[in-house]
Amino acid sequence: MIRALTGFSTRRPWRVITVWAVVGILLALMGQALVFRVTHTDSAGFLPPEYDAAAALRVAREEFGAEPDANALTVLVARRDGKPLQGADRKRVEEVTRELNSARVEMPWTEEQVRGLSEDYSQVPRVTVVTTAPDGSFALLGARLRGNSTDPGLHSVYRAFHDRAEREFGEAGLRTGFTGGLADVVDGADAERTTQTVVGLVMVVLIVLINVLVFRSVLAAFVPLLAVSVVGGAATGTVVGAALLTGLELDPGTPSMIGTVLIGIGVDYFLFLLFRFREELRRRPEEHHRLVAADVAGRVGTAVTSAALTIVAAFATLGVATFGQFRVLGPSVAVSVLVMLVASLTLMPALLAVAGRKMFWPSRILSKTERTGPASRTGELVARRPLLVLLASAALLGALALGTAGVRMDFGTGGTPRDTAAAATAREIAGALPAGVSDPTTVYVTADDGRPLDPAGLDGLRRALSGVDGVGEVAAPVLGTGRDAARLDAYLTVDSRSQRARDLVAGPVRQAVREATPAGTTAHVGGTAAVFADVATAVDRDLRTVFPVAAALIALILVVLLRSLAAPVVLMLSVGLCFAATFGASVLVFQHLGGEPGVNFVLPLVLFLFVVALGTDYNILVSDRLREEMAHGGPARAAVARAVRHTAPAVATAGVVLAASFGSLAVNADASTRQLGFATALGILLSSFVLSLLLVPAAAALLGRGMWWPVRGARSRQDDIRSAGERNAGLPAPYEGEEPPRSRPVPDYPRKLNRT
Template sequence: MIRKLTSFSTRHRWMTVVLWTVLGTALTFVGGAMMYDVTDSQAGDFLPKKYDSAVALRIAEEDFGTKPDANALTVLVARDDGGRLTPADQRHITGTAADLGRERVVGPKPEPLMKDHSQTPRVSPGAVAPDKSFRLLTVSLDGNPNDPGLQKVYKEFRDHAKGAFAKEDLRVGFTGGIASTVDDVDAEETTGKVGSALTMGLIVLLNVLVFRSVAAAIVPLIAVALIGGVASGAVVGAAKLFGIELDASTPSLISVVLLGIGIDYFLFLMFRFREQLRNRPDQDAREAAAETTGRVGSAITSAALTIVAAFATLGLASFGQFRVLGPAIAISVLVMLLASLTLMPALLAVFGRGMFWPARAWKKEHTGGVAARLGHAVSSRPLRYALASLVLLGALGAGAVGIKMSYDQQGTHETAAVRTAEQISRSLPAGVSDPHSVYVRSTDGTAIKASALGDMTRSLGKAEGVGEVGKPVLNKDRTAARVDLFLSVKSDTQKARDLVSGPVRETAARTAPEGTKAYVTGTAAVFADIATAVEKDLRLVFPVAALLIAVILFLLLRSLLAPVVLMIAVGLGFLATLGASTLLFQHGLDRPGVSFTLPLVLFLFVVALGTDYNILITDRIREEMEKPVTARHAVAEAVRHTAPAIATAGVVLAGSFASLAASPATQEIGFATGLGIILSSLVLSLVLVPALAAVLGRGLWWPRRSRRTPQHHDHSMNHQQHYSADHQQQYAAAPAHFGRHAQHAQHEKQGRI
């Protein structure tokens, strides 16, 4: 199937390239225009319905007609001179707020397929500071706060509000909701652009250094950009078709994953294509591209399917953000796999030997170099290198002892929104800009009396962590009630989550009127429930994903022992990466713990993506062991041929993920995934796995036995003679070094090792 697909794409190479170009251009536009229509930034919307905060959100929507708004922002109004607000100031604030609530904010003209976010904001009066130093207003806008169109509408409103209040010698500050989102986006704009530029520069620089060719550096980037556009459109289309809402972080994660694995797969093909052209200089480029992809295609397919399988297991998660992320990335990787078997070989067939122009050195095989020395060192002293790798991984993995999960927002920028929130918290409860609510619903359909809520209100006011409690509000038929409260600590901290999930919920449940049940919601309550859901999901997803990856490895390698070796290797890589991240962030930077999403993200990305490199080296080791050479000789040859591709691809993929570290919100994920990919490619795939293969020899493929046809045997013997002749001068140059390798080879032939 793979060979038929690649043969068709190389025969019709121009048609294949044109088709992907048209699809990429069209779907890039569609995906970009409609992506924000299928994303949701409200974490509470992804919680299973059974959780306490999720029930409260449903009561708010069903009985009160309100839904928590991610765009609701708090506006602080104060005098320019810092003095107390006078009665006249209060009247001006009330009047100006009313005017702002009547004026329509007109946004920029929308692009085709994009929404017009022009709207009239909802403005409501809020609390006044005890010392009369400021007054608060609450403003709400409709739309996705991550949508650039809505962000521009907010900026128009912000600038208009500043001008309106300035006429009365009043100043304003904005915090919470879309205000915080926009400030963070503006703060990260420069670092984001620099990070993207450095990643692209790294890819181009590495490819130029490795291939000495401009085409080899630029063509993969253009191809991956086209494929990414197709994947983006496919994900948006699937979300629209099935009515699925994606998490706001999904588009950026898809971009990073596709850039990394896309360049990886193209590099695997280019290295093998170059080797094919060197070994058969008279072969037509189209035939060489088809044969190359036919050989590497199975390894690439298996590598891609491990990623798909790993992320598909997220469909079993109860937390919606995980459950929708899995299919989105799986679809994207499947698109990349299809392109790897069609577009990439077609491009190789189109460019042919011109892909490596103007370099000429590649036409002659170099038997020396770093890769050859590494292969010889690992194969001649496998136990030493295996133990050294295990010690390194074990030392890093030990850092995971005592790991804690943190749900706090780490490394926030010092923005205007943050400074405004701090000013508010100095005079009012810290949670005033992010209130929580207790919803009470009748369990038997009887009406709730306002007087019956008095005991609950008084008890909540005395509960630990509660700074202020509002008056109860009943719905129209009096079957539900709402009691708003402000926490005395910031809502996005672990302390707030502990208070809400403990004293606040206990007090609400204990003092709820007879015949009713109380539910608490708000930022802290939602994330407390998310913590519980994630903990359960981790216990389910890890083993299922590991089992699926093991099955794929078994089908590829047709061995029982080899998949076990690879799974143990990637498992050690995962623990080492998690341990190193814990040492740095939890202990080194003295944070409460590592991000709660880090273990799952690491497991999926490091294990699934890291397995790519193990599959490539193992597949080449098996190919070399099919020849009539010693097992250690086969390992040395496999490392010599694949080390450049794996090392380059690993650095590129690590660089892609490391770009996430430029943002404080994704700093941990960027560092950890980058380190994990480096360990997977340079330590596991080039040292540990080859060393174990050299120790186990052909027993690695147990219970499978090697079968060789006479033709294959003759070809392999000729290859070995050719190899020995090419290396004769090298052996002479270093007789002691290479003599030990020859002695090991002779011993293995005699069955002594």
């Protein structure tokens, strides 16, 4: 199947390239236009229904008309001269509030939005006066704008509303400030826009520069990146289209995660092909480049397929998670990697077939004899001192793994940069009112038999909540539309997004609610702090489930692909140690040295999947070459040295490129993204340089052909035929020197091939 795909692609390269260009660009455009229709920003919506915060959200929607895409804003209104608000000022605040509450805000259409595909967020906002500071220094308004908070279209509507409110209040000599929800998102995006643009350009330049330095070629530097960009867009479009058809809602971070993953692994797969293509062209100078491309694509395609399937399997295990954010992320990444795999077996071989030896122009490396370099010296070191290399590699990884001691999970949202206008407004509000006033913790009470509730009957619950240390004030009960449900807003004295708020809600607040809820009613605690407290519980349960399931599935795939029991054990032990080392180093950098509350709650799971899956990628490539070299006969250690010599440049270059792709996330202002970028980049570097080039080859040198037990010494039929043919022809044993040129005709090539 693999050789059939690669063979067709190298025989009909222009057809394959044309199909990918047309389909890829169309899918990319569709995905870009529709992605915000399938993303979902409410974390509570990803919780299973049995969790308390999810039940509270359900009551809020059914009884109080809460909208899943409603974005709350807090608007501060104060006098420009800093004096307390007077009676005339308060009257003007109420007048402007009524005007804002009845005026439609039109969405300014920009180049980012496509009419007919992009959502039109034009709307009449809901604006109400919430409270006034005890010292009268400012009034607070609550506003709601419906829509996806990550969509640039809604950002435009927010800016239009912001400017109108600022203008209306400014005419009365009042100043405004905006914070909370959408204001935080927009201000954070504006503050990071320049940084992200620069980082993206630096990443692209770095990838191109690495390829230029390695291949000394223009095409080899740009073609992989261009091809992977098209395929990445096609993969995103495929995921978005699948979500539209199935009704799934994606997490806002999923599309960017897909893009980062695919750029990295796509360039990696292309590099695997390029290195082997260059190696074979140097050995077979008289053979037509399309024949060489077909042979190389078939060989490398097997390893690439195996590597891609391990990633697919690893992320597919997220389908058993209870937290919806994980359950959606897993299949999305898996589908994207499958699209990249198809491109690796079709588009990439087609590009090699078209470019041929010009792929490495203007370099003259094809006409030069392969020289001894760092790769050769590394292979000789591993073959000569395998036990020393194995122990040193394990000691390094083990030392880093010690950093996991005392690890704490941080369930914070990452926040926004402290120098934004939204952050400054939040600090001003916190100086006069409880920290949680703009984001209350809400208790929803429902009657079990559907009878109307009496607000007076909830006084006991209100007093119990008010008596909890950390709760500043509890508002009077508000009845729902059916009068069989009530809402009590509790304003915490700490930031609702902090760890203290989550501990407070998960412990004393919920305990007080359980003890003071009137008979015949049921109460649920909702709000930001409650949501993340429940997310912590769901993630902890998922970690205990997904880890063993993913490890077992990847091990099973390795057994099938490598046709061995010993090799998968070596690979799984090595990547497990690499994961522990990477996680330990991350804890050391961010928690112990950086002073952060802990590592982000998603880091262990996502890091495990990336390090195990992507680390196995490189190990599969190296193991495939180890098996191929050992199948030729001769001492096992000599085979290990040859395998490292041939694979080290590809693995090292691919590792640096993939690490750079993920490392670009490490400069993000969001703490969780920053940690994920650093940890994944470090894990990939350890996987490529320590595991794949040192630890695994050293283990293979010590085990010899026992590495492939129980099929010890087995070789493929193709290797037997090739070795027999070379012996019968009186040729020297393979790899004693360079393999002599050989012609291997491929059937069904058009006759005109030799004239092209």
